[in-house]
Amino acid sequence: MPAINRLLCILLLACLSPMALGERLRLVSDDWAPYIYRDAxxxxxxxxxxxxxxxRRLGVEVEWQFLPWKRCLAMVEQGLADGVMDIFQTDARKAxxxxxxxxxxxxxxxxxQASRRRHVISQLSDLRDLTVGTSPGYAYGPAFEQASGFRRExxxxxxxxxxxxMLGRIDLLVTDRRVGRYLRRQLGLEQRVEELPLVISRQSQYxxxxxxxGREQLAQAFADELRRFKQEPAFVAIIERYIGDSGHLPDAVEQQESSTLQ
Known part of the structure; x- marks a missing residue:
């Protein structure tokens, strides 16, 4: 790390409140392999x-807890948790x-979709009269949320x-690309489930x-250190260990309440 960057980091950490540096942060998340999940x-x-x-580099200890996504959001809003992993920025949450x-x-x-029950889907209007599997508390972007003519289950x-x-109870399911590929492989469905090319939505998550x-300063210190870490071989090694793809940064999913999107 260049000397000036190291100095700036030290000065920034010195500005953090004693509470932010001395406490153990309690972070919550839903299981969302391969990005964050429990194994044994x-x-x-x-x-x-x-x-x-x-x-670790910032000297902040973290405790992790896995809960249903809606409960994760409620706990942060109520001050019962210190943070939540993989979330969209919305105006409603800035308070x-x-x-x-x-x-x-x-x-x-x-x-x-199941390989034995194919559908030609090039736009959302092609979902008419079909049933799409979703996950509780997740939002998939305004276009999908506002589209009509198909069922969400x-x-x-x-x-x-x-x-x-696989049982034919839904016609398609929607999920993050990397998560879908991971689960398809883990469940042994690579030859039985196909990924469609249509991208429903893209967003960054945080x-x-x-x-x-003191949390504004902690957030800034985290962002600065995260940028540095992304430039290191250790960051690429983490991705390769889980998905074996060093050519792309991880695409992840945001697990959020539909009602928070405006």
Missing amino acids: GQPKGIDYEVTSEVF YMVYPMEPMSDVEFVLY SGPSHEANFGKL LGLARKP
Whole structure:
């Protein structure tokens, strides 16, 4: 790290409130492999490792808790959690949440279908009279949310939606591209489930910190350190370890309440 950058980082950390540096941050998230999830009770994933390393460099200890997405959002808003992983920036949340300026990754929602029940989908209007599997508390962008003529059926989990797809209970499902590919591989469905080329929406997602004294400075320090870490081989190594694709930064999904989108 250049000397001037190291000095600026030290000065910035010195400005953080004692509470921000002395406490253990409680971060919440839903399971969303390969970005953040539990394996044998232990947290894993791309965003988990990146965030943990950035906070380690900042001298901030982190405690992780996995909960349903709607509950994650409620806990941050009520001040019961210090932050939430992988979230969109919205005006409605700025009253109680602070975002680092550097995003964790980008969201890219796509559709999946069973190979034996193909549909020609090149635009949202082609979904007419079909049933699309969604996940509770997730939002897929204004175009998808406002489109009409097709049914949305929420499943209890992302894995359950793939099961419903194979049983013919839904015609398609919508999820993040990398998450869909990961689950398809994990469930042994690579030859039975196809990814469609239509991109439903793209957005950047961030770490969201509960708005408390010193959190603006902590968010800035996190963003600065995250930018530096993204330039290091260690960052690429994390991606390769989970998805074996060093040519692209991770595309992730934002798990958010539909009602918060304006």
